[in-house]
Amino acid sequence: QQQVKQSPQSLIVQKGGISIINCAYENTAFDYFPWYQQFPGKGPALLIAIRPDVSEKKEGRFTISFNKSAKQFSLHIMDSQPGDSATYFCAAEKGSNYKLTFGKGTLLTVNP
Amino acid sequence: EADIYQTPRYLVIGTGKKITLECSQTMGHDKMYWYQQDPGMELHLIHYSYGVNSTEKGDLSSESTVSRIRTEHFPLTLESARPSHTSQYLCATRSTSGANVLTFGAGSRLTVL
DSSP, X not given: OOSEEEEOSEEEEETTSOEEEEEXXXXXXXXXXXXXXXXXXXXXXXXXXXXXXXXXXXXXXXEEEEETTTTEXXXXXXXXXXXXXXXXXXXXXXXXXXXXXXXXXXXXXXXX | OOOEEEXXXXXXXXXXXXXXXXXXXXXXXXXXXXEEEOTTOOEEEEEEEEETTEEEEOSSOOSOEEOOSSTTBOOEEESSOOGGGOEEEEEEEEOSSTTOOEEEOOOEEEEEO
């Protein structure tokens, strides 16, 4: 049973465009939703995270939108740059669990 | 940058060999994790530890074993490697105070011939 479903599996965007990656979760007890970014040959690194008490969080060009009733959250990358080309993972967790469940990942390619 | 060290970074071995992947951290974090990453990207939790002498199996069944004798070390061992064990193994740590962020090492890429 996949608790966090991520789409699309891959995404190609032109430089300057908006990249959007979506995730849906099933467990209503989840209360922490981070996004991780992974470059080739590196481990994933935390990009941005949100808790369900807010509907949106923005850090620079990266925004998380959160819809609690639909059990969905998404990552928006504004003004996408070739340097943003990486694999992105959404994840979810029940606070006291300390075990993140990851989506399957999205390979983002930003063409110059 | 996180101080998580994984060795070796790359390992190619034959079937039946015993291997140990090392993971060490200098941050004093109690919680440590091993994730297996498929060639197609997906991350699966295979082992975790919440402190010394505490180890648990993760969501994905694995033939590997782990130990946590010291806070800073969390090695993963395969007694008899098989081609199905070919994967990337990522070690991670987490503090339960402050930012409470899961931080990954660079990974160990294992190929079993």
